[in-house]
Amino acid sequence: xxxxxxxxxxxxxxxxxxxxxxxxxxxxxxxxxxxxxxxxxxxxxxxxxxxxxxxxxxxxxxxxxxxxxxxxxxxxxxxxxxxxxxxxxxxxxxxxxxxxxxxxxxxxxxxxxxxxxxxxxxxxxxxxxxxxxxxxxxxxxxxxxxxxxxxxxxxxxxxxxxxxxxxxxxxxxxxxxxxxxxxxxxxxxxxxxxxxxxxxxxxxxxxxxxxxxxxxxxxxxxxxxxxx
Numbered sequence: 683x684x685x686x687x688x689x690x691x692x693x694x695x696x697x698x699x700x701x702x703x704x705x706x707x708x709x710x711x712x713x714x715x716x717x718x719x720x721x722x723x724x725x726x727x728x729x730x731x732x733x734x735x736x737x738x739x740x741x742x743x744x745x746x747x748x749x750x751x752x753x754x755x756x757x758x759x760x761x762x763x764x765x766x767x768x769x770x771x772x773x774x775x776x777x778x779x780x781x782x783x784x785x786x787x788x789x790x791x792x793x794x795x796x797x798x799x800x801x802x803x804x805x806x807x808x809x810x811x812x813x814x815x816x817x818x819x820x821x822x823x824x825x826x827x828x829x830x831x832x833x834x835x836x837x838x839x840x841x842x843x844x845x846x847x848x849x850x851x852x853x854x855x856x857x858x859x860x861x862x863x864x865x866x867x868x869x870x871x872x873x874x875x876x877x878x879x880x881x882x883x884x885x886x887x888x889x890x891x892x893x894x895x896x897x898x899x900x901x902x903x904x905x906x907x908x909x910x
Contacts, residue, residue, distance in 0.1 A: 725757075800859070817869065860884060
C-alpha cells in the first residue's frame, strides 16, 4: 500500500498508509480534537460514540489531563457484571477489605469515600422521582466542613464509619443527605447533612413543616406534663 497525502484538521499535510475506518492527524492534540467531534470507537461493541458515553480518568500525559477508558459505559457495565458473577466471593472479600481500609481513616479521605458510596442512591432517587440533581461528593464534603460535621437540625456529631452494617442497624447519627424542600431535588442550596434518625423523622416534610411538627410534639408533651 502506498502512502497518501492527507490534510489534518489543523491544516498540516501528513503522509500515511490509509486503512479503512482509521482516523489520521498530525498530533495527539489534533487527534483528540477530531475525535471529540466525530466520536470514539468502543473496543467492545465497535460503535462510534460521543465522549460522554465513556469513563474518563486523570492522566497528566495528555494535554487536557484526561484519558478515556477504551470500553463504553454499557460495555464496561456488562464486563464488570460478568466478572462479578464469575468471581463473586473474590469480589466480596476485596470489597470488604477496601471498605474497612477506607472507613478506618479519620480524615477527609474516609468521609469522601463514604459520600461517594452514598451518592449513587441519591441519583437513583432523583431519577425515580423525576427531580433535579446537581450535587457531587466534593460538594457534600464541603458542606460537611461548613456544618463542622454536625447534624443540621440537632447539632449532634454525625458518624460515617458504620456504613454498610445493614438496614435497620445503622446508627441514629449516620450521616445522610436531606432536601430542605423535597420537590426541589438534590440541588446546591437545597441539601443539608443530618443524622439518619432525624432524616427519617423529617420524611417528606419541608424544613418549616418539620419545625412545626417538632413544636407540635413538644407542645403536646408540655400540656400533658402540666395536667399531671
